[in-house]
Amino acid sequence: MPADNHSLLAGVADTPGVAKPDPIVKGSNISRQFGGLKAVDVEHLEIQRGVITALIGPNGAGKTTLFNLLTGFDVPDTGEWSFNGTSLQKVPAYKVARRGMVRTFQLTKVLSKLTVIENMRLGATGQRGERFWSAPFRPLWSSQEDANTQRADELLARFKLDAKREDFAGSLSGGQRKLLEMARSLMVDPELIMLDEPMAGVNPALKQSLLGHVKSLRDEGRTVLFVEHDMDMVRDISDWVIVMAQGKIVAEGTPDQVMSNQAVIDAYLGAHHDTDITELDESSLEAAAEQELDEEGTHG
Amino acid sequence: MDYGTIFSSALASALGPTAIVYALAAIGLNIHFGYTGLLNFGQAGFMAVGAFGLSVSVVTYDLPFVVGVLIALLATVVLAIILGVPTLRLRADYLAIATIATAEILRLIFGAVETKDVFGGSNGLSGFAQPFIELNPYDSGLDIGIISYRRDDLWILTVGWALVALACLLIWLLMRSPWGRVLRSIREDEDAVRSLGKNVFAYKMQALVLGGVFGGLGGIVLALSQNNIKGSDFSTNVTFYAYTALLIGGAARVLGPVIGAMIFWFLMTGIGAFFSQATSGTDPLIPSDIMTDTQASLVRLVLVGLGLMLLMIYRPQGIFGDRKELAIDAR
Structure with a gap:
């Protein structure tokens, strides 16, 4: 399968903001400022349909803010963006989700005092009940509820949560919560699923199965966009990687292209990471220190 | 010391009109706070709007009684919408501030000299319950030895408890449905609910309106049982008594607010009667240099407050609450 998915992006140049053959999300000039800090300042962004795109970047690069902006959880200062060709400007978060663009959260948001199966049932859309x-009259919605429950049970089995069906979601472990959140978002039947750090705080054994689940999302025809820090993970499952640093997209490409990209290495490690500090001229260091002392003297 | 009298007055209060009023108000708060997580500190305002909606329609504007009831309920819906539109998009505490302020504003307006022509000033309005009293099917009061009710009270008790029963039935039906599931989910984490395509604002508004209508019903029952209503009947402690009743019974439980209101008024009246007897007479049980009878009337508040604190420490889920559910928060 990966070969097919890669071929969707064959011939696409590895330049930031490059156009994709069949984009599901398109955005331009998206910016969001928090006080003096420009958290997101994206010139152009396209997400290819039917592949797994990873969004990486150092802490504070604006990945989660970009997620919030795209899904309507936050409003950008400037910019326009569309999903499946229709604009999402000023569309509230719940409508974005109904159109088929569903996100999960970096800090998992399970509904602690609801059971696992109730968490799942909540995800179904268009419920008459x-x-x-119509809510007080059970016959009006019970058949739909049964169908939703059946679908929920199938998903729970797929994500190996069926044994936890009747437990409160608040009693699940961190990794199980990630699984539940992913399974619950599938109840919405999204075209694009956006996972914010799906592997954070998950033990290595569970990581492998989570990876499998993310791949299976693509294999059943969904588009996946995910934020991740673990580079092995990114290399393993993503078909395309977008790198953000200081709010901007600094690089794009296949995992291999991106990992050898100088801009990416600079963004992660700092531009002077390969300069050996012991080789710095000692006299210039001393001069700088003296100058600093002088300045302090004049100020004092 | 006449323990029989103390017990029977406490019991009469636990089953009496006041308990009904607070049960209805607490049912409303249960929808707001217990199920949806909305902090409404102005339930007294909803009750006042219900009570004055009825009395103003009937007394000031001479409208039929039934129309008055409809106007009263409609007024609570309008109040909920006015409060909800600006605050429900904000964090939970803004609603708390807005509701408590609104309830106080309403109380002052209803009791003000300037609005005396409409709301009756500090004497309030009276006489509007006549059509309701005339419907009374009972020939005499009820006296079963330990408790007795007058004929008028018996009628209001019948209607009031029927209303409470219907309210509980409706809450039970609603809360087992997917609609109730959305409310409980909003209480847990509204962003998660939003991310699943639910219009959180609309659900919160529905919850605010529904709970407000039950508060309004409580106000109407209060108005009918007194056949008089004035602004000072709706001070902030009305809201907090209703919250106390809800917490005693257990939030997010169908019968929690009802049993809570009964226990609350049983204790308030029982303790009040006990201390009133213990400090009165020629040779009081508690000598007057320790406690006078004016002080005694306030001790019940101290003790009920203490009881509430102990309840929160040792049984925070209330009488009907589920300990398992609560333990999750400790994680």
Whole structure:
């Protein structure tokens, strides 16, 4: 399968903001400022349909903020972006989700005092029983509820959470919560699923199975965009990698292209990471120190 | 010391009109706070709007009684929407501030001299319950030895407890449905609910309106049982008594607010009667240099407050709450 997915992106140049053959998300000039800090300042962004795209970058690069902006959880200062060709400007978060663009959270948001199966049932869309006037009358919604429950049970089995079905979600471990959140978002039946650090705090054994689950999402025809720090993970499952640093997209490409990209290495390790500090001229260091002392003297 | 009288007055209070009023108000708060996590500190405002909606319609504007009830309920819906539109998009504490302020504003407006022509000033409005009293099917009061009710009270008790029963039935039906599941999910984490495509604002508004209507019903029952209503009937402690009742019974439980209101008024009246007897007479049980009878009337508040603290420490889930559910927070 990966070969096919790579071929979707064959011939796409590895330049930041490059156009994709079949983008599901398109955005330009998206910026968001927090006080004096420009958290996100993306000139152009396209996400290819049907592949796994990784969004990487050092802490504070604006990855999660970009997620929030794209999904309507935060409003950008400037910019326009679209999903499947329709603009998402000023579209509230719940409508973004209904259109098929569903996100998970960096700090998992399971509904602690609801059971696992109730968490799952909540994810189903278009429920008649969620309307106030039909809610008191069970016959109006019980058949739909049964169908949703069946779908939820299938997903729980797939994510190996079926044994936890009746437990409170708050009693799950960190990794199980990540699984539950992923499974729950699938109840919405999204076209694009956006995972914010799906591997954070997950033990290595569970990581492998989570990886498998992310790949299976692509294999059933969904588009995946995920934020991750673990480079092995990124190399293993992503078809395309977008690198952010200080709010901007600094590089794009296949995992191999990106990992050998000088801009990426600079962004992660600092531009002077390969300069050996012991080789710095001692006299110039001394001069700088003296100058500093002088300045302090004049200020004092 | 007449323990029989103390017990029977406490019991009469636990089953009486006041308990009904607070049960309805607490049912409303249960929807707000228990199920949806909305901090409404202005339930007294909803009750006041219900009570004055009825009395103003009937007394000031001479409208039929039934129309008055409808206007009263409609007014609580309007109040909920006015409060909800600006605050429900914000963090939970903004709603708390806005509701407590609104309840105080309403109380002052309803009791003000300037609005005396409409709301009756500090004497309030009275006489509006006549059509309701005339419907009374009972020929006489009820006296079963330990408790007795007058004929008028018996009628209000019948209607009031029927309302409470219907309210509980509705809450039970709603909270087992997917609609109730969305509310409970919003209480847990509204961003998660939003990310699954639910219009959180609309659900919070529905919850605020529904709970407000139950508060309004409580106000109407209060108005009917007194056949008089004035602004000072709705001070902030009304809201906090209702919260106390809810917490005693257990939040997010269908019967929690009802049993809580009964226990609350049993204790308030029982302790009050005990200390009133213990400090009165020629040879009081508690000598007057320790406690006078004016002080005694306040001791019940101290003791109920203490009881609430102990409850929160040793049984924070209330009488009906689920300890297992609560333990999750400790993680």
